[in-house]
Amino acid sequence: MQGNEPGGFLSADLYADMSLAKGNLIVVPRANFYSILLNHRGPHGDMNRKFANKPEKMSMDDKIVSILKELIAESDYLLNLHDGSGYYYPKYISKWRNPRAFGQSIIADCEEYKISAQNKALKLGEMARSVIKEINQEITNNLHKFHFNNTRTDEPDSIHREQLKSATYYALTKHHIPAFGIETSKFLPSIDLKIRYHNLAINAFMKLFEIIPEQPGLFLEPPELKYLIVSINDQVPIVIKNKQALNIMAGDTINVAHVEANYERGLSVDILGYGSLNDFRKNFSIYKNTSLMIRKDNKVFAQIAIRVSRDKKVGLRAFDREKVSHFIIKVNGKKYLLKNNETLDVVRGDLLKIINILPESLAGQKDVCVNFKGFVGNWKNNTGEDREYLINTSRNLLARYSLYGQNKVYKIVVSRGKEVSGKMLVRITEPSLEYLILKINNQTYAVKNRESVYASLNDYLTVEAIKSNISEENEISIRVNGDPLMPGRAKRIRDIAGPNINTFRIDLIRKKLPFGEIYIKIE
Incomplete structure (x- = not known):
């Protein structure tokens, strides 16, 4: 909420x-984006002191606070991230x-x-101290260790009565949820250290609240511009890559429609001498040389020169034909972003869909065709355009169009007329069984493909796990003589094989495609 406290909003961005x-x-990483652009605590006052407001006329800050209140009402806990002055300590040590x-x-x-009303109590101090204990184990500098700061907001002799107007007090008293402020010091020597301490605190609170991440690793990359998409005089947008110049005629109207960078949030575009701090997606008529300043929060990380000419004979708007930068492919429901000329590895039977290509300005051209060589999406009208068709890699491909006719590697080609704008490869491997985890009575075995294990008719057999190169285990069926064998269920071998069998086979099948077999030999 305060734009000059980057430790808070950059940390939140990672989550x-x-x-x-x-x-x-x-x-909500950037509740007060305008204050971030200005690197100011609050150009219209401290937003964190507006949660007690009930104004008749709503300012922009009041509207944002109203949205934040709605989000708080949906929550079970609140963490409010800040960078604060000095180093808190319960006793006076020094000025800071x-x-x-x-x-x-x-x-x-x-x-x-x-x-x-609920006959219960929120033990805020106890929660905070348990979190602090965990955080401080990771901090070696005693000055940097965290302490619990009880502002005693409701007490008449509190030195922090201003907190009556804060987000935490609002969440606690209006919605009765545990609410905490996390403050790293503005005096810390680097922004990276502030982010690290915020992350330690957030992670400890998530653990306390039993919120478990799938991927706990956090890394803050420096911002990097890939390209801008700019429309000139409402024509088809063009792509301006980092360090290129935008060449226009005097009086042309430009609109920066998209910023492609390694971040999605906190981006703004400032046309120097025009508009305001953020001119993103706004029309401006340009009459003199200027620059596009690309910011991540309040830091400029890229600059594009705008060169204005009055000579209509100069071909200033001639740009190279665009090339594909990336392919967006979905495999078994999961999206993948692949670079031009990259190879995608799949397992036969995987379901593949070409979602689109990047940049968007190329993807939207009417003469662009994205063709999976060896697949026909519409047999009645085969235009070669294969985006958004579901491709079954075991049934829908024509082997004669694969590389060398081996039914293993296929090309996806992007073309505009006779010109190739991009391509990638899809390499198909056969489904394979590494091993099957079988439990016979109380003994567990890891049995490789085509191997055998011995058992008696009165033993109980359980399939415990399957290790294969197939990512979606629910697509695998296990069968004996055509009958299903359910994983996790113990079954007597006599009931599986019958009374007069010396050997029987366990088959592993993916969508009617066998890929593994295990033999049980009866002793």
């Missing part, structure tokens, strides 16, 4: 796209290390909040 194994997260400082502290409005 916005996090996959979770358990729980849910609502992440004392009870009035905020840095390196976990803040709550009270030690314990009692909810009389």
